[in-house]
Amino acid sequence: MYGVSRPQLHNLDQDGWQALLHKELEPRGVGFPFPSCNSLAEEKCSANDPESCKDGDEGGHAKSKYAKGTNTKWNNYLEKIEQAVLEYTDCNQDDCSCHASMIDTDLGVWEDSGISRENLESAKQRGTHYQIINHKLYREKDCMFPARCSGVEHFILEIIKKLPDMEFILNTRDWPQSSRYQDPLPVFSFSKVAKQNWDIMYPAWTFWEGGPAVWPIYPTGLGRWDEQREIIPSAERDPLIRLSRAEPDLVDAEYTKNQAWKSLEHLFLCDSVVFHVGEDWLEFFYPAMKPWVHYIPVRQDLNDVKELLQFAKENDEVVHDIAKRGRQFIWDHLRMEDVSCYWLKLLKRYARLQDFKPTQNKTFMQIMAR
Numbered sequence: 001m002y003g004v005s006r007p008q009l010h011n012l013d014q015d016g017w018q019a020l021l022h023k024e025l026e027p028r029g030v031g032f033p034f035p036s037c038n039s040l041a042e043e044k045c046s047a048n049d050p051e052s053c054k055d056g057d058e059g060g061h062a063k064s065k066y067a068k069g070t071n072t073k074w075n076n077y078l079e080k081i082e083q084a085v086l087e088y089t090d091c092n093q094d095d096c097s098c099h100a101s102m103i104d105t106d107l108g109v110w111e112d113s114g115i116s117r118e119n120l121e122s123a124k125q126r127g128t129h130y131q132i133i134n135h136k137l138y139r140e141k142d143c144m145f146p147a148r149c150s151g152v153e154h155f156i157l158e159i160i161k162k163l164p165d166m167e168f169i170l171n172t173r174d175w176p177q178s179s180r181y182q183d184p185l186p187v188f189s190f191s192k193v194a195k196q197n198w199d200i201m202y203p204a205w206t207f208w209e210g211g212p213a214v215w216p217i218y219p220t221g222l223g224r225w226d227e228q229r230e231i232i233p234s235a236e237r238d239p240l241i242r243l244s245r246a247e248p249d250l251v252d253a254e255y256t257k258n259q260a261w262k263s264l265e266h267l268f269l270c271d272s273v274v275f276h277v278g279e280d281w282l283e284f285f286y287p288a289m290k291p292w293v294h295y296i297p298v299r300q301d302l303n304d305v306k307e308l309l310q311f312a313k314e315n316d317e318v319v320h321d322i323a324k325r326g327r328q329f330i331w332d333h334l335r336m337e338d339v340s341c342y343w344l345k346l347l348k349r350y351a352r353l354q355d356f357k358p359t360q361n362k363t364f365m366q367i368m369a370r
Contacts, residue, residue, distance in 0.1 A: 077311050081318060084292035085325075091288060091333050096341035098288050098333045103346050106200045107353060114355040115186050120167055123185040126178070127171035131358055132347075135161050138364040148172040150370075151205025157369045159344045166351040167358045172205065186350075193280045201284045202346060203339045268294070268330040273312065273323040277302065284342060285334055294326035 091098035128149060131138040137156055143149040149172060156163075171177045171189040178185040178198035189199035264283070267274050276291070278300035291297035296312065296319070298305050312319045 074311050074315060077308075078315070078318065081292045081322070084290060088290055088293045090329075093332050096338060096345065098338065099285050099342055100345060102201060102284050102287055103342075103349055105194075107349055109184050109198060110186065110353045115350075115353045117356040119184075119186050120169065120354075122183075123169045123178070123187050126185060126187045127169040127173075127189075129167070129361075129364075130156075130170055131165075131167050131361060131364060132156075132160065132163050132351075133165050133358060133360045135163065137367040138360065139367050140361075140363070141365055143172065145172045148205040151207070152202070153367050154369075155203070155207070155340055155343045156347070157367065158340055159347075162344060163347055164351045165358045166347065166354055168347075168350065170202070171199065191281060191283050194282055195280070200346070200350070201282065203284055203342055207336070207339050265330055265334055268326045271323060271327060273319045274326055275305070275308065288333065289326070289329055292322070294322065294329050296322060 128143050129140045137153065137160055139149070139153075149170070152170060152172075169185075169187050171187050173189075174191075176189045176192035176197040176199040177187045178189075180196055180198055184198035187199050188202045189197070190202055190204035192199040192201060264274070264276075265285070274295040275298050276295045277298045279291075279297070280300065289295065296308055298308060
């Protein structure tokens with residue numbers, strides 16, 4: 001995954017398309033930094049008619065951005081963007097409702113039948129067993145990925161005083177555990193394919209710790225989303241990258257490829273437009289983000305990627321607006337308080353569906369705040 005000088009292709013893992021990015025986007029990318037509207041206007045004026053610069057109409061320019069006939073070659077995409085923006089209503093930032101529909105969807109299968117002790121026992125081999133008893137958190141001793149468990153436990157301990165007794169199975173693997181081709185199992189997973197899995201999605205551990213390692217800056221893994229949001233893009237690294245491109249003989253610096261598919265939220269804060277491949281894989285906050293409003297959707301087979309890249313190159317201002325809306329959404333609706341609020345709503349709703357009274361397993365260890 002390339003950095004903010006080029007459009008981001010989410011989930012891109014094919015060498016051929018990485019080569020295409022180099023070919024299509026050099027020497028000028030459509031990602032950050034975007035040319036300002038004024039600089040674009042000045043280029044056009046100086047190249048064509050200096051007199052036309054004297055009485056610019058910024059309001060008219062803004063209104064014509066998606067207008068038919070402005071660039072007939074791309075009318076199809078421009079109309080999609082205009083329609084998507086008109087139909088989009090932003091979430092209420094104050095009531096933690098932005099991602100609530102995902103809870104309704106994930107727990108809907110249990111609304112009529114409830115979650116029984118038998119259901120839980122059937123799911124035990126799919127993850128780590130947790131209990132909340134009398135506002136204390138307990139866990140079986142073994143956790144496949146201790147840092148991931150710790151990242152989740154941080155958020156649960158923050159809200160433990162507000163939670164009723166319950167038991168749940170937490171999957172910390174990278175893939176879901178409850179297939180829709182079988183009876184549903186109450187397993188919590190951070191990601192899934194909605195058409196294929198019953199898993200109940202939770203905010204990934206990476207919001208606190210246990211994320212993918214980024215050498216050499218974060219060798220133990222990304223974490224502390226509250227801190228990361230403040231430093232992306234890096235004020236220290238970006239000038240060095242720009243200097244390297246301007247004077248390659250002086251310094252050699254570049255952004256590195258990384259497991260960006262595990263940290264989509266980081267991409268949106270890079271001030272680059274995100275090209276999101278496919279709509280199958282989900283995390284809890286994905287459904288609230290809309291194609292053409294917050295990102296550019298790419299077909300799963302990548303058949304349209306070349307055309308979309310060309311569209312982005314020739315429509316800088318429109319694409320810049322998509323990047324800004326994507327960044328603003330993450331900034332406004334994926335705060336640490338939003339993550340904690342989601343956990344609280346999810347666990348309280350889940351606990352109401354359990355039709356048995358949990359009893360403390362004496363072999364479990366109590367998890368304490370660090």
